[in-house]
Amino acid sequence: MFCAALMMAATSVAAAAQTAPPTPTPDKTDPASSQPPANPPPQGAPPESREAAIEQKQAEKVPELHPYIPNKAEQIFNYADTILQGGQLRVHPFFNSAYSGGGFTLGAGYLAYLTGYNYIDTRGSWTFKNYKRIETEFVAPRLFDRRGKLSVLGGWREATQVGFYGLGTNTSKDARTNYLFQQPYASALLTLFPTRGVLMLQGGAELSQWTQKPSDTAPSVETVFTPGTLPGLGAKVTYLHTQGTVGIDWRTSPGYSRRGGFYGVTFHDYHDGDDQFGFQMLSYEAIQHVPILREAWVLSFHARVETAMEKNNQQTPFFMLPALGGGSSLRGYTSWRFRDQNSLLLQAEWRIMVNRYFDTAFFYDAGKVAARASDLDLNGLKDNFGFGVRFHGPFSTPLRVEIARSHEATSFIFSSSAAF
Numbered sequence: 001m002f003c004a005a006l007m008m009a010a011t012s013v014a015a016a017a018q019t020a021p022p023t024p025t026p027d028k029t030d031p032a033s034s035q036p037p038a039n040p041p042p043q044g045a046p047p048e049s050r051e052a053a054i055e056q057k058q059a060e061k062v063p064e065l066h067p068y069i070p071n072k073a074e075q076i077f078n079y080a081d082t083i084l085q086g087g088q089l090r091v092h093p094f095f096n097s098a099y100s101g102g103g104f105t106l107g108a109g110y111l112a113y114l115t116g117y118n119y120i121d122t123r124g125s126w127t128f129k130n131y132k133r134i135e136t137e138f139v140a141p142r143l144f145d146r147r148g149k150l151s152v153l154g155g156w157r158e159a160t161q162v163g164f165y166g167l168g169t170n171t172s173k174d175a176r177t178n179y180l181f182q183q184p185y186a187s188a189l190l191t192l193f194p195t196r197g198v199l200m201l202q203g204g205a206e207l208s209q210w211t212q213k214p215s216d217t218a219p220s221v222e223t224v225f226t227p228g229t230l231p232g233l234g235a236k237v238t239y240l241h242t243q244g245t246v247g248i249d250w251r252t253s254p255g256y257s258r259r260g261g262f263y264g265v266t267f268h269d270y271h272d273g274d275d276q277f278g279f280q281m282l283s284y285e286a287i288q289h290v291p292i293l294r295e296a297w298v299l300s301f302h303a304r305v306e307t308a309m310e311k312n313n314q315q316t317p318f319f320m321l322p323a324l325g326g327g328s329s330l331r332g333y334t335s336w337r338f339r340d341q342n343s344l345l346l347q348a349e350w351r352i353m354v355n356r357y358f359d360t361a362f363f364y365d366a367g368k369v370a371a372r373a374s375d376l377d378l379n380g381l382k383d384n385f386g387f388g389v390r391f392h393g394p395f396s397t398p399l400r401v402e403i404a405r406s407h408e409a410t411s412f413i414f415s416s417s418a419a420f
Contacts, residue, residue, distance in 0.1 A: 088113075094123040095416040099159035099181075100326045101335030102131035104414060117142050133157040147193050154186040161217040163336050164318065169368045169380060171338070173408050177224050178215035181319060183208055187241075193249075200264065202245035209238045212319055232277060232317025240271040251289065255396035255418055258295045258353070261288040272314065279316040280309045287420055295353065302347040302420040307373050316341070324367045324382070327413040328420070331365055332384025332406030340369035344376040347420060351390075359390045363402070363419070382406070388413070 070078065082089055094107035109123025117140070124134040135155025143150055161178040165171040187206035194201060212235055214220040227233045247264025251257035263286050272278040283306045290299040306322035318339065324330045325337030329345050345367040352360045366383040370376055388402030402413040 088119065092123075094125050095414075096125060096133070097127050098125065098131040098133035098157035099162060100328075101129075101162060102127035102159065103129045105131075107133075130160045131158065143190075144192070147196060149191045151189045152187070153189075156182070156184045158182045161215050162319070163334055164221050164339070165337060167318075167321075167340050167369075167371070169338055169340075169370070169382060173334075173337070176334075177219050177221040178217045179221040179319070180213045180215045182211045182213070185209075198248045198250045200245070200247045200249040200262075202243075202247075202266075204243050206241040207239070208241065209236065210317070210319065211236045212317070230318050231315035232319060235277060235317055237272055237274075237277045237317065240273075241268065242271075243268045247285075251287070253395035256392045256394065257289055258298045258351070259289050259291045262286070269311075270320070275312065276314055277317050277320075278311045278314045279320070280311050281322070282307045282309070297353070298349075298351040300349040300351055300420070302345070304343075304345045305376060306343045308341050322369065324369060327402075327415045328417075329365065330367050330382060330384055330406070331363070331386060331402060331404035331413055331419075332411050333382065333408060334411070338367075338369045338382065341371050342373045342376055343367065343369045344381075346381075349419070357391060357393070359392060361388050361390065361402075362386075363388065363404075365404075384411075386411075388419075390418075392418075 079089070088111050090111050092109050092111060094109040095105045096107070097103075097105045105125050105127045107123060107125025109121055111119055111121045113119045118138070120136060120138050122136045124132075126132055133155065135153060135157075137154075138150075138152040140150040158180070160180050162181065164177050164179060165173065165175050185206060185208035187204060187208075189202065189204035192201045193199065212232060214222055221230070222233060225233055227235075243266060245264050245266040247262060249260075249262045249264070251260035251262055254262075264284075266283040266285070268281040268283070270277075270279050270281070283304065285304045286302070288301045290301075291297070292299065308316050308320075308322055310316065321339045321341065322343035323336045323339045324343055324345060325333040326335035329347075330337065345365070347363065347365045349361045349363040354360060362385075364383065364385045366381040368376065368381050384404050384406035386402055386404030388400060390397050390401075391399040397418040398416055400413065400415040400417070400419065402415075402419075404411045404413065
């Protein structure tokens with residue numbers, strides 16, 4: 001009886017399922033089915049999932065995105081880093097004096113690129129001794145499939161109180177006289193590495209006019225000497241100067257290097273159209289950098305001999321003679337301290353790398369001048385010693401600060417180039 005009742009209940013359920021209407025399914029093609037719910041979540045309501053939260057935060061950031069703008073300190077650092085790395089800035093400092101001995105120099109330049117690598121640089125400088133210089137240079141650094149570099153330069157300069165102490169090594173520092181000169185100039189210089197190796201060839205020509213005048217700083221040179229005792233005094237000479245160099249050079253760069261060397265010979269010819277002050281000069285130079293402890297230390301050596309030679313019985317003006325003294329030769333002496341027909345310079349440095357931008361150095365300089373080349377021996381050398389710091393990049397030395405001591409004086413050197 002129980003089984004009969006169970007069968008009757010199952011039959012009733014099946015009949016109800018067949019007579020019930022089907023549940024409607026939403027039609028995806030019906031526009032009404034795609035409408036948002038009648039009560040959407042209010043604006044600013046918390047997201048319902050982690051993915052929705054991430055999307056909401058990203059959407060909130062979109063209006064705030066903008067390129068990064070360096071602050072003032074970062075801009076200054078980037079500017080200094082570009083200079084130290086040897087980069088070219090459109091507006092840049094220019095600290096090269098018109099002539100050695102001009103003192104602290106102020107200057108600036110403007111550089112304009114003509115192509116990807118060729119550029120024109122117009123620059124000028126002034127010193128507290130009223131030395132003046134203005135010039136424009138065209139540079140093509142990648143000629144002949146990167147084998148050559150061309151520089152074309154034109155300008156004008158004036159030095160107002162250049163020192164002259166007489167001829168020879170045994171002159172007195174108290175015998176100083178001064179002179180002024182002005183010089184317009186135009187030149188071209190081509191440097192070639194024909195094999196892309198160490199062989200270096202260089203040739204150039206310059207047309208310039210040297211006008212030597214009395215100095216406003218007493219005593220002026222004409223109050224002590226006469227044209228008969230000092231060749232070139234009061235002269236106005238137009239020179240066609242040609243030069244040629246043959247050498248081997250495997251330094252990283254002439255502006256800064258911790259390894260490699262340079263050995264070269266340069267011949268100069270100064271042609272005077274009036275056949276009064278023409279002469280020739282030979283310059284022998286050797287530079288060697290010896291790295292120690294993976295270039296943490298470097299022993300650097302420099303030697304140079306210059307010899308002026310008469311040309312067709314003409315005279316060499318006193319202001320064109322080989323000279324020693326100043327920030328790149330005998331650093332413990334004033335600029336142009338020693339002059340004569342021949343000069344010998346010997347320099348040694350122990351350079352210590354502090355970081356990639358900063359070096360220190362202990363140095364020793366010795367040298368002499370002589371009327372005859374045979375007298376350029378190691379007897380009677382003038383010498384000095386000192387210490388310096390250098391701010392540099394991989395290819396240049398924008399700032400060199402040194403103190404040097406000789407038996408005559410203590411000198412402070414501020415330079416925008418390497419010592420050698």
